[in-house]
Amino acid sequence: MIPTIPQSRPFRFAxxxxxxxxFLYLALxxxxxxxxxxxDSQFPSLPWEGFTWNWFFGDSAPMIGVxxxxxxxxxxxxxxxxxxxxxxLAVAVGVSNAFLFTRHKFRxxxxxxxxxxxxxxxxxxxxxxxxxxxxxxxxxxxxxSMKWDLEVLRPGLTLVILGQxxxxxxxxxxxxxxxxxxFDQTLEEAALNLGATRLTAVRTITIPYLAPAMVGAFVVAFxxxxxxxxxxxxxxxxxAPLTIAxxxxxxxxxxxxxxxxxxxxxxxxxxxxxxxxxxxxxx
Amino acid sequence: MREGTRIGFILLVTPLLxxxxxxxxxxxxxxxxxxxxxxxxxxxxxxxxxxxLTFLQEPLYLWTFLRTAVMSVTATLITLLVAFxxxxxxxxxxxxxxxxxxxxxxxxxxxxxxxxxxxxxMILLRETGIxxxxxxxxxxxxxxxxxxxxxxxxMTGLVYTSMLFMVVPLITxxxxxxxxxxxxxxxxxxxxxxxxxxIIIPHAMPGIVSGCIVVFMLSLGNYLTPTMLGGxxxxxxxxxxxxxxxxxxxxxxxxxxxxxLLFLSSFIVWAMLRLTxxxxxKTMG
Numbered sequence: 001m002i003p004t005i006p007q008s009r010p011f012r013f014a015x016x017x018x019x020x021x022x023f024l025y026l027a028l029x030x031x032x033x034x035x036x037x038x039x040d041s042q043f044p045s046l047p048w049e050g051f052t053w054n055w056f057f058g059d060s061a062p063m064i065g066v067x068x069x070x071x072x073x074x075x076x077x078x079x080x081x082x083x084x085x086x087x088x089l090a091v092a093v094g095v096s097n098a099f100l101f102t103r104h105k106f107r108x109x110x111x112x113x114x115x116x117x118x119x120x121x122x123x124x125x126x127x128x129x130x131x132x133x134x135x136x137x138x139x140x141x142x143x144x145s146m147k148w149d150l151e152v153l154r155p156g157l158t159l160v161i162l163g164q165x166x167x168x169x170x171x172x173x174x175x176x177x178x179x180x181x182x183f184d185q186t187l188e189e190a191a192l193n194l195g196a197t198r199l200t201a202v203r204t205i206t207i208p209y210l211a212p213a214m215v216g217a218f219v220v221a222f223x224x225x226x227x228x229x230x231x232x233x234x235x236x237x238x239x240a241p242l243t244i245a246x247x248x249x250x251x252x253x254x255x256x257x258x259x260x261x262x263x264x265x266x267x268x269x270x271x272x273x274x275x276x277x278x279x280x281x282x283x
Numbered sequence: 284m285r286e287g288t289r290i291g292f293i294l295l296v297t298p299l300l301x302x303x304x305x306x307x308x309x310x311x312x313x314x315x316x317x318x319x320x321x322x323x324x325x326x327x328x329x330x331x332x333x334x335x336l337t338f339l340q341e342p343l344y345l346w347t348f349l350r351t352a353v354m355s356v357t358a359t360l361i362t363l364l365v366a367f368x369x370x371x372x373x374x375x376x377x378x379x380x381x382x383x384x385x386x387x388x389x390x391x392x393x394x395x396x397x398x399x400x401x402x403x404x405m406i407l408l409r410e411t412g413i414x415x416x417x418x419x420x421x422x423x424x425x426x427x428x429x430x431x432x433x434x435x436x437x438m439t440g441l442v443y444t445s446m447l448f449m450v451v452p453l454i455t456x457x458x459x460x461x462x463x464x465x466x467x468x469x470x471x472x473x474x475x476x477x478x479x480x481x482i483i484i485p486h487a488m489p490g491i492v493s494g495c496i497v498v499f500m501l502s503l504g505n506y507l508t509p510t511m512l513g514g515x516x517x518x519x520x521x522x523x524x525x526x527x528x529x530x531x532x533x534x535x536x537x538x539x540x541x542x543x544l545l546f547l548s549s550f551i552v553w554a555m556l557r558l559t560x561x562x563x564x565k566t567m568g
Contacts, residue, residue, distance in 0.1 A: 015372065022369045023385075026392050029403025029443070032413055036406060046416045093298045100295040110564075115303050117563055121496070121552050122307075123504025125521050126541045129528055133317055133538060134310035166306040198291075227396040229507050230521070234528065243398050250402060250511065259406075262399040269394040 030266065037259035055260040066260045075245035079226050082157065082241055086164045087172075087221035091214055093165075094172030098180045098210075101173075119167035128234030131163050156237030163231045168224050172217040179213035180206075212279055219276040223269055311545075318538035334539035344523065344540075351520040352547060354434070355502035358441040362449045362498050363491065365442065370453035370490075371483070375462070386454065393447040401511045404440050405431060408512070432514035440508040445501045449494040456490030457483070492559050496552050503548050520544055 040052040059068045066072060101113060119127065132155065139153035152158045183206060191201035229243050236244050242265075246258060321331040338344050373385045392400060407413045408430040418424045430436060460483065468478040484491070509519035524544065527537030556563060 015368070015376075019369055019372050019385075022365070023388060025443070026389070026446070029400055029407060030392055030395065031403075032406045033399055033403045043411070046411065046413065093302060096295050096298045100292075100299060104292055104295070106292070106296075112299065112303070114563055115307070116299065119307060121500055121548065121563075123500060123521070123544055123548055125504055125506060125524055126545050127307075129524065129537060129541045130310035130314040131306060132528070133534065134313040137313050137317075162306060166302070169302055223394060227398075229397060230504060233506065233525070243396055246398055247507070250398070250405075254402070254405070258402060262395070262402060265399060266395050270391075273390075273394050 033259050033262045034266070036256055037263045039256050039259075042255060055256045064257070066257065066264060069257065071245060072242070072257075072261060075240055075242040078157070078239050079241040079243070082161055082164065083222040083225040085161045086168055086225040087218045089161070089165050090168045090172040090221045091176070091218050093169050094176045094217055095210065095214065097169075097173040098177040101177055102180045116170060116173060119170045122167070124167070124228070124230030125234060127166055128163055128231040131159060131166065132234050135159055135162075154237065155235055157239060159235040159237070160232050160241065163235045164225045164228050167231070168221045171224065172221055175217040175220065176210060176213045179210055183209055215279045216276055219272050223272060226265075226269075314538045314541060317535055318542050320535060322535065334536045335543075337536060338539055338543060347518045347523055348520050348543065348547075350518055351503060354437065354441075355499055358438055358445070358502045359495050359499045361438065362442050362445055363495060366446060366449040366453055366494070367487075370450050371457055373450075374454045374457035375460070389450050389454075390447065392443075397444055397507055400444060401440055401508055404436070404443065404512060408436055408439075431512060432517075434513070436512040437509050437517060437519075440512040441502045441505060444505070444508055445498040448497040448501065452490040452494045452497075453487060454490075456487045460486045488559055489561060492555055492561050496555055499551060500548055503544065 037055055038051050038053070039049055040054070041049040054065055056065045057067055059065065097116065101109070101116075135153040139150045142148050142150050142153075187205050187209075188201045191205050192198065196204070226241075227243065229247070232241060232244060233247075240248070242261070246261060249258060318334055319330060319332065320328040321333040323329050338348075369389075373382060373389070377385055405412070409415070410427045410429040410431075412430070414430060415424075415428045418428060419426070464482060464486075465478060468482050473481065504521060506519070506521040506525060509517040510522060513519065520540070521544070524537055524540045527533045527540060531537075552563075555561075
């Protein structure tokens with residue numbers, strides 16, 4: 001079953017047909033979401049009532065477009081803020097972990113490495129509730145002993161950021177470690193021989209080498225944070241990020257407004273993906 | 284220099300330890316403690332296994348749990364069966380430009396939020412949706428058909444949502460299989476199926492295992508897809524956890540449910556690694 005081994009014609013035909021069907025299956029849901037963002041109707045379903053931009057730019061009821069819908073715009077802002085915070089934290093901790101695991105040999109290293117991988121195999125909703133439970137335990141005991149109400153530890157932005165960080169940090173660590181392992185350490189030694197301090201050597205040689213992986217990890221972390229639903233659902237407070245806001249609307253019934261938001265999301269993430277690919281290419 | 288590396292080591296290990304203890308280890312211990320207590324009065328608790336007994340004695344809870352587990356295993360198997368031929372095609376049959384294009388096309392849907400993907404399936408499957416309209420147009424059915432809110436819809440959504448996590452590891456491991464080995468198999472008189480069984484599948488095992496682990500985890504812990512595509516009575520275990528925590532405010536029972544879910548997922552991951560002789564470091568890292 002490789003090109004150099006001849007196969008019967010019907011077999012090859014059936015195989016190609018299967019692969020084409022598979023890609024149709026992948027594309028179909030995204031295609032309908034896109035198409036119905038432009039339907040001039042209250043519902044994202046047939047019949048087709050004609051083409052309209054109103055679900056993007058409309059400013060009067062019943063067709064208020066995305067760019068005039070305050071709650072959605074605010075939710076996008078919240079998501080972007082959470083995403084940036086989570087990615088910054090994850091990349092910082094990821095770089096530190098990568099140096100630790102590739103440069104240092106110490107007792108308990110294997111155990112710590114497995115522990116570091118664990119967040120990937122814990123269901124997101126369980127991560128969410130465990131952090132919710134622990135933060136309330138801390139907040140309650142602080143209140144009981146000192147009568148301080150620690151707002152930070154109640155469901156809200158901080159907890160969402162911590163919750164998402166708790167597993168996205170693993171991904172950032174893996175992405176950055178993979179590149180650091182390929183680094184030729186004699187380059188750093190050369191810098192040391194030329195009189196650089198260890199810190200200068202790392203700053204001027206190793207970090208620039210790691211930059212593509214850091215950008216990659218940042219983009220992946222940002223997208224994962226933006227899309228995250230399970231962990232966020234358990235930790236969210238009054239200011240909901242976009243996925244939660246859209247979920248709440250979807251439960252009440254959908255309008256093509258949601259299609260328009262989805263289309264913008266698709267465009268946004270494709271742009272980020274392209275930026276990332278361009279960055280990796282340049283290297 | 285020794286002193287320098289020591290300080291460097293401490294600086295590097297601190298963030299890692301803070302992250303793992305404060306966000307992973309202690310929260311789970313705290314959750315375990317909370318799941319092991321029972322409310323006996325206002326603000327008074329005592330140590331007991333009552334929450335776990337409730338889980339075992341209430342048929343609805345146990346049934347939902349088993350149903351979620353079985354459906355997740357089924358979704359994993361279907362994903363594997365659907366993904367394998369495609370991954371093989373991309374890894375072994377396609378060449379050059381086409382190969383990278385197909386690989387990229389596989390990734391595209393997953394740059395989009397799961398919510399959007401699920402929403403797409405709702406538009407397709409609901410009573411006024413595309414599939415129903417198409418069937419009516421073709422004259423295959425008389426009236427609108429509701430295709431949402433059943434197990435098949437949940438399954439479609441689950442398989443779709445986790446496809447990427449099966450396809451990518453499969454492509455990676457299949458790509459590392461040398462064509463010459465397959466040719467040798469044919470030279471030695473092997474047939475298509477026997478080569479698949481004796482050469483290709485054993486070689487792809489690490490990819491199959493890591494794909495299955497991730498897909499199973501994602502299905503088991505999924506909340507969005509069963510809720511949106513399965514409707515109110517979809518009976519998914521994560522919905523029980525959500526309702527105990529957010530709706531009923533019974534954190535003790537919710538924490539116990541969380542632990543049961545965690546236990547099941549860890550057990551399955553462990554069993555899969557054990558059966559195939561893989562380690563977590565190798566499959567995930």
